Amino acid sequence: MALQDTLLKQLSESAGVSGAENEIRQLIYDAIKDHVTDLRVDTMGNLLAVKKGTGKSSLKVMVAAHMDEVGFMVMGVDSDGLIKFSSVGGIDPRILPALRVHVGKDKTPGVITWKPIHLSWKEKDVKKTDSFRIDIGAENKAAAEGKAQPGDRVTFASETIALTENIVRGKAFDDRAGCAELIELIKGDPFPFDLLVAFTVQEEIGSRGAQIAAQGLKPDVAIVLEATAAHEVPQSDDEPDITTVTKLGHGPVITYMDKGSIAHPGLRKLFVRVAEQLGIPHQFRSPQYAGGTDAAVIHVANAGVATITISVPCRYLHSPYLMLDLNDFQNVVKLVRTTLMQLSPSDLER
Ligand SMILES: [Zn+2]
Numbered sequence: 207m208a209l210q211d212t213l214l215k216q217l218s219e220s221a222g223v224s225g226a227e228n229e230i231r232q233l234i235y236d237a238i239k240d241h242v243t244d245l246r247v248d249t250m251g252n253l254l255a256v257k258k259g260t261g262k263s264s265l266k267v268m269v270a271a272h273m274d275e276v277g278f279m280v281m282g283v284d285s286d287g288l289i290k291f292s293s294v295g296g297i298d299p300r301i302l303p304a305l306r307v308h309v310g311k312d313k314t315p316g317v318i319t320w321k322p323i324h325l326s327w328k329e330k331d332v333k334k335t336d337s338f339r340i341d342i343g344a345e346n347k348a349a350a351e352g353k354a355q356p357g358d359r360v361t362f363a364s365e366t367i368a369l370t371e372n373i374v375r376g377k378a379f380d381d382r383a384g385c386a387e388l389i390e391l392i393k394g395d396p397f398p399f400d401l402l403v404a405f406t407v408q409e410e411i412g413s414r415g416a417q418i419a420a421q422g423l424k425p426d427v428a429i430v431l432e433a434t435a436a437h438e439v440p441q442s443d444d445e446p447d448i449t450t451v452t453k454l455g456h457g458p459v460i461t462y463m464d465k466g467s468i469a470h471p472g473l474r475k476l477f478v479r480v481a482e483q484l485g486i487p488h489q490f491r492s493p494q495y496a497g498g499t500d501a502a503v504i505h506v507a508n509a510g511v512a513t514i515t516i517s518v519p520c521r522y523l524h525s526p527y528l529m530l531d532l533n534d535f536q537n538v539v540k541l542v543r544t545t546l547m548q549l550s551p552s553d554l555e556r
Contacts, residue, residue: 207532209374215366217382223277223359224294224408230273241392250418253405263398268425270500271384272409276524278360287350288339295410299335306363314353316342362526372532379528383518384431390539397546416500420507427512430501434459434517452519454531457487458538461515466502470512472553480545486537512554
């Protein structure tokens with residue numbers, strides 16, 4: 207499948223830093239409106255909908271993907287017209303220097319400041335985020351203030367491109383890949399039950415949207431579609447990096463445990479069984495690494511929700527240049543679709 211055949215390019219290039227998901231939400235709204243009922247935006251900004259099922263099952267099944275992405279927020283403007291900013295979500299300050307960004311709703315292009323090597327070759331220390339500014343080429347403070355108001359969001363400026371037939375590069379695949387997968391599920395055949403759809407907000411700053419979505423929809427079962435860290439890139443002497451978690455091209459990632467949740471054992475077994483049935487590659491996410499997903503708050507919502515996270519492996523998470531394999535993306539859709547078709551209440555027994 208080629209990049210242009212997916213919605214992924216549009217979704218990942220759209221802006222939606224946590225708490226300011228309007229643009230991405232509108233794009234998803236338009237993409238799904240003809241395929242769902244009960245389409246609504248809740249108080250938090252989550253986009254919720256129902257995909258009507260065949261009526262064979264009364265299970266309440268929610269599939270969630272977060273719309274927001276990590277980015278920055280404008281904090282003010284210096285006397286010389288440089289923009290002060292804070293991170294929204296986890297961004298390593300080591301990637302900031304000379305980064306291209308888009309500021310505010312007009313997407314004013316800018317660059318994060320950096321002292322060139324000619325002036326800094328003796329410096330060894332890693333700078334903190336608050337020592338950087340965004341330079342939009344403004345002549346003075348007033349000119350910059352016309353383009354950047356406190357509270358405005360700033361996104362990575364990064365086009366989504368295909369590097370090879372399968373490997374694509376772009377920003378915000380975390381979690382626009384999950385959003386694109388969910389849209390494909392919505393557009394496909396009906397499931398035995400009504401599918402409760404939740405495109406959530408504010409995951410990157412603590413899954414605040416998902417908490418409210420789960421409270422509102424009251425599902426029995428939840429599948430969280432995510433992007434998770436792959437880092438199989440060789441370090442020196444062709445040694446694999448010891449932080450390898452998952453691998454590109456090795457299929458959907460079935461989470462056993464992460465920092466915020468342990469997968470429901472019945473769902474975990476069902477997903478493995480279906481992956482084997484379908485003969486698609488799959489891999490497991492083990493507990494030793496940081497990071498959680500919306501599953502952390504969903505599984506403990508209400509009186510408890512049988513929950514699992516299914517992810518697509520991505521390199522360079524929380525940077526402007528994530529990489530993913532479209533085969534993994536397609537296999538997630540296939541695996542989740544088939545599993546939902548087979549899901550029965552007996553899978554949820556403890
Ligand atoms: Zn994510």
